[in-house]
Amino acid sequence: MIRYVSGRLTQSLLVMFIVAAVAFALFGFVGDPIRQMITEDASQAEIDRLREIMGLNDSVPVQFWRYISGAVQGDFGVSYHHKRPVGTLIAERLPATFELAGLSVLLSVVIGIPLGVYTGLHRHGRLARGLMAASLVGVSIPTFLLGILLIYLFSVILGWLPSFGRGETVAVLGGFWTTGFLTTSGLRSLILPSITLALFQTTMVMRLVRAEMLDVMRADYIKFARARGLGTRTVHFRHALKNTLMPVVTVIGLQLGSVIAFAIITESVFQWPGMGRLFLQSIQQVDIPVMSAYLIMIAFFFVVINLITDLAYYSIDPRLRAGALKGNAHA
Amino acid sequence: MKLYQTIASSTLATVVAVTFAAQVQAQENVLRWSSQSALANIDPHGTTTALPLSIFSNVYEPLVGLNSDMELVPVLAESWEVVNPTTWRFKLREGVTFHNGNTFNADDVIFSMERVGNRYSFLRDRVSMIEEMVRVDDYTIEFITREPYPILPQMWTSIYMMDKEWAEENDATVPSNSVENIESYAGQHSNGTGPFRITERVPETRTVFEPFADYWDEVEHNLDRVVYIPITQDGTRVAALLSGEIDMMYPVPIQDIERLQSNAGTDVLIQPELRTIMLGMDQNRDVALHTNTGDNPFKDRRVRQAVYQAINIDAIQDRIMNGLSEPAATLISPLLFPPAGEMERHPFDPEASRALLAEAGYPDGFQTALVCPNNRYVNDERTCQAVTSMLARVGIEVELRTMNVTQYWGVVGRPVQDFAMYMMGWTPGGLDSYSVLFNLMGSWDEESGRGRINNGDFANDRIDEIIALVESETDTEIRDALIMEAYQIVHDEVYYLPLHQQTVVWGVRDGIAVTQRADDYFQFRTARFTD
Incomplete structure (x- = not known):
């Protein structure tokens, strides 16, 4: 088990290194950071001087080496635009993104799984068919459009919910984490963005659970369970649902990663002060230290989430536990 | 139950x-307002970007400022005079205090100027003309310049004064910069002389300003608090104004102007902007890039004029800019240089255009290319598309290439200059014609930087002469005449194709009165709740 985890972590370092290298190579095409720092009427001498002191005249491998050796020591440099350490900038925005992403995934699980079970069990029912049709809209409507529509309906026309921002936040855990869950305005502000971000996941979880349920319900052991005279409820939830959860957990895990990584659009529409917006801005401003750090961090999240997902298998699927005991970790 | x-x-x-x-x-x-970007850093000497500099103007003040008509007015300097062509004497205002209670005097000015001139400051260019500063007494200071520098006060309208003692106590004597990994104290805290002080700041979310009780000047506002809320997305910002969550915001996207006007509780303010949008052409290479003629047609004045006269600027104003642009006859806004208002455009005349092309030896036109930014100026891409189709009508087939502004500079700027034609906008630094002449119209001279933005690389000896004369001419009348002569040459020789000045559009909730300015500086002291 420990060997398994440490092996995966070593792999993850390699993945992050490659991501950083690819990202760095791409930055040559984003544009010139100097142009974003100075006014149009700055002199050529000024531009040259800045290039020199920022080390932009060095070759890309040299710049990359400098960046990586800093990053290994936990120093991701100072943002060109914000003129503050990148680590601090990201740490400040982490809570906003995590709360939004966490709530969205929670919503998609809490709503998606029951709906999936329902539509799976009553697949010819009218309601189930209606839900399936509605879910098509869910998977196909672009996040951006959904966000704007919700803002228009609930903020502009009805005036019920705020159209932007995080509302009042409270610092907890010694000021390290800011949360919007403890104030009315913070909770109100969470509603529209989390729905926007959750809709796609919810419909996906629902469709996935439904498909798995349909599959499992045809299996022999369900018939045997019925034959044994077990109650419908026990059959459905103890035997059927539990066996559908394997792929669902995998997908939810991966989705959590992508929800964090791709909350960018939702954050941008709702002016949500999270990491996604920071990243989007940094692209516009050619803020290379921020872009690199963000990409490395997202790579790290994916690796860790995959690891956790794999570990979750262990607890759900007894066959894997048996394999691990025999030292056959990679089975 | x-x-x-x-x-x-x-x-x-x-x-x-x-x-x-x-x-x-x-x-x-409580006035809540919004614009595009967050106040990432509040060091008044740490940025050259217009929006933060404009917001800082409520907290910090320059020696010399601009009023809402863009005229120079004394602020922290009571008066100034030119003692001799290289010596400027500034008399400072007495009885001004910083937000922390310290008194403002000549030491603060010298300190601030040195801080702006620090080798890591991005604003360094604005004070590099100073050779020496002489503190005459507590409230008098002399600036000695290397050479005569007639527009010195104009260059300093966004150079803000800081408190020397405060900066030294907090170790903030060097401006914030990413190069030295310096996170200046002044980047997160403020202490100016302005009518408002910053009382709370959550950079991505809000910045709160409260009136400064001991402010030296009379103010007309009746505000208790101002909250700045950055909202990047245009649609969200408009929605926030419509839903009443904010009271004022800019810029308003062109397509939403009507929406805000027709809505019961909101309105828009519109004013011409200072930036001039123009097209440039490669007039240097012997064979123009992306062009099928085997030579460089743009070296011929007749071709340049043909392109000029093929552009229907009224149609662009009407259909692309929704009436919200001011067609321009030269490279500077008449707001900044009134005589420019007397110039007239070459008339739109496709017939004349075709005739000129035939005369120049291109009776069937030719193929060429145009580079445009797509996120820099108002409707930049659409304007270029319109120009492309207008040129097609006189036989010039244009391949349009549009790109993000950060890439755009790499393509259009020196030394790459990968274009046959390009679009550009220019707001002169110091709001003076000299910046237009020196950067856009002079022939390229690497040493002095003259003609740095003359990307089309045309050269005119008389213009270069005028630049040298204007540089040190202190008689306004002679100077204006020289400047006008240069603009006339550019017009006659069609070195550029000026298009228009954009407009500044602010959205305001009913019950709020604000003074709009052509430079987009929102000064809280002019805002009032009227209901």
């Missing part, structure tokens, strides 16, 4: 509390 009751009563209590809080707030005049 009990549970329901508890929920019901606590909900009621919350509603009452929220309503009550809203009422308490309504009695205070």
Whole structure:
């Protein structure tokens, strides 16, 4: 088990290194950071001087080496635009993104799984068919459009919910984490963005659970369970649902990663002060230290989430536990 | 049942509390406004970007400022005079205090100028003309320049004064910069002489300003607090104004202007902007890039004029800019240089255009290419598309290439200059013609930087002469005449194809009065709640 985890972590370092290298190579095409720092009427001498002191005249491998050796020591440099350490900038925005992403995934699980079970069990029912049709809209409507529509309906026309921002936040855990869950305005502000971000996941979880349920319900052991005279409820939830959860957990895990990584659009529409917006801005401003750090961090999240997902298998699927005991970790 | 009751009563209590809080707030005049970007860093010498500099103008003040008509006015300097062509004497205002209670005097000015001139400061260019500063007494200071520098006050309208003692106590004598990994104290804290002070700051979310009780000047506002809320997305920002969550915002996207006008509770303010949008052409290479003629047609004045006269600027104003642009005849706004208003464009005349092309030896036109940014100026891409189709009508087939502004500079700027034609906008630094002449119209001279933005690389000896003369001419009349002569040459030789000045559009909720300025500086001291 420990060997398994440490092996995966070593792999993850390699993945992050490659991501950083690819990202760095791409930055040559984003544009010139100097142009974003100075006014149009700055002199050529000024531009040259800045290039020199920022080390932009060095070759890309040299710049990359400098960046990586800093990053290994936990120093991701100072943002060109914000003129503050990148680590601090990201740490400040982490809570906003995590709360939004966490709530969205929670919503998609809490709503998606029951709906999936329902539509799976009553697949010819009218309601189930209606839900399936509605879910098509869910998977196909672009996040951006959904966000704007919700803002228009609930903020502009009805005036019920705020159209932007995080509302009042409270610092907890010694000021390290800011949360919007403890104030009315913070909770109100969470509603529209989390729905926007959750809709796609919810419909996906629902469709996935439904498909798995349909599959499992045809299996022999369900018939045997019925034959044994077990109650419908026990059959459905103890035997059927539990066996559908394997792929669902995998997908939810991966989705959590992508929800964090791709909350960018939702954050941008709702002016949500999270990491996604920071990243989007940094692209516009050619803020290379921020872009690199963000990409490395997202790579790290994916690796860790995959690891956790794999570990979750262990607890759900007894066959894997048996394999691990025999030292056959990679089975 | 009990549970329901508890929920019901606590909900009621919350509603009452929220309503009550809203009422308490309504009695205070809190102005909430929004623009595009967050105030990442509040060091007044740490940026050259227009939006933060404009917001800082409420907290910090320059020696010399601009009023809402873009005229120079004394601010922290009471008066100034030119003692001799290289010596400027500034008399400072007495009785001015910083937000922390310290008195403003000549030491603060010298300190601030040195801080701006620090080798890591991005604003360094604005003060590099200073050779020496002489402190005559507590409230008099002399600036000695290397060479005569007639537009010195104009260059300093966004150079803000800081408190020397405060900066030294907090180790903030060097401006914030990413190069040295310096996170200046002044980047997160403020202490100016302005009518407002920053009392709370959550960079991505809000910055709160409150009136400074000991401000030296009279103010017309009746605000208790100002909250700046950055909202990047245009649609969200418009929605926030429509839903009443904010009171004022800019810029308003062109397509939403009508929406805000027709909506009952909101309105828009519109004013011409200072930036001039123009097209440039490669007039240097012997064979123009992306062009099929085998030579460089743009070296011929007749071709340049043919392109000029093929552009229907009224149609662009009408259909692309929704009437919100001011067609330009030269490279500077008449707001900045009034004589420019007397110049007239070459008339739109496709017939004449075709005739000129035939005369120049291109009776069937030719193929060429145009590079445009797509996120820099108002409707930049659409304007270029319109120009492309207008040129097609006289036989010039244009391949349009549009790109993000950060890439655009790499393509259009020196030394790459990968274009046959390109679009550009220019707001002169110091709001003076000299910046246009020196950067856009002079022939390229690497040493002095003259002609740095003359990307088309044309050269005119008389213009270069005029630049040298204007540089040190202190007689306004002679100077204006020289400048006008240069603009006339550019017009006659068609070195550029000026298009228009954009407009500044602000959206405001009813019940708020604000003074709009052509430089987009929102000065809180001019805002009032009228209901």
